[in-house]
Amino acid sequence: MPTNNHIDYVEFKAADLAAVKSFYSLAFGWTFTDYGPTYTAFSGSGLFGGFEQSEAAVVNGALIVLYHDHLETCLTTITNAGGHISAPIFSFPGGRRFHFTDPAGNELAVWSDK
Numbered sequence: 001m002p003t004n005n006h007i008d009y010v011e012f013k014a015a016d017l018a019a020v021k022s023f024y025s026l027a028f029g030w031t032f033t034d035y036g037p038t039y040t041a042f043s044g045s046g047l048f049g050g051f052e053q054s055e056a057a058v059v060n061g062a063l064i065v066l067y068h069d070h071l072e073t074c075l076t077t078i079t080n081a082g083g084h085i086s087a088p089i090f091s092f093p094g095g096r097r098f099h100f101t102d103p104a105g106n107e108l109a110v111w112s113d114k
Contacts, residue, residue: 002067002069002113003067004067004068004069004070004074005066005067005068006066006067007047007064007065007066008048008065008066008067008111009047009048009049009050009064009065009067009111010047010048010049010062010063010064010065011049011050011051011052011062011063011065011109012049012050012051012052012058012061012062012063013051013052013053013054013056013058014051014052014053014054015053015054015055017038017040017051017053020051021040021051024042024045028044028045029044030042030043030044030045031043031044035050035093036093037053038052038053039051039052039053060106060107063099063107063108063109064108064109065097065108065109065110065111066108066109066110066111067110067111067112068110068111068112069112069113069114070112070114071089071096071097071098071110071111071112071114072089074110075089075098075100075110078100078110082103083100083101083102083103084100084101085098085099085100086099086100086101086107087099087109094113095111095112095113095114096111096112096114097109097110097111097112098110
């Protein structure tokens, strides 16, 4: 059961999903579940996560995703604390989420299955 305000998921970018899936399954024994042609989730790593296909250069390496069961409340709290919303709430298979940057410029996301 996800817990509010805890890191729940980590998301990476990859240009070649087949290559990254092969690497992590051979190197570490991770298993993968594809969610369409541009996203794959992994398990068996100690933390759930996924790879999003992207041609963009990898800058930060990972998107840290926190959980909160009340996205709108959490978004307001982040904004009031000085965070900047970089992607408003949007839906994806399995839930909804938004992205924000902290005062140092780090981008994180918050998701909910509600």
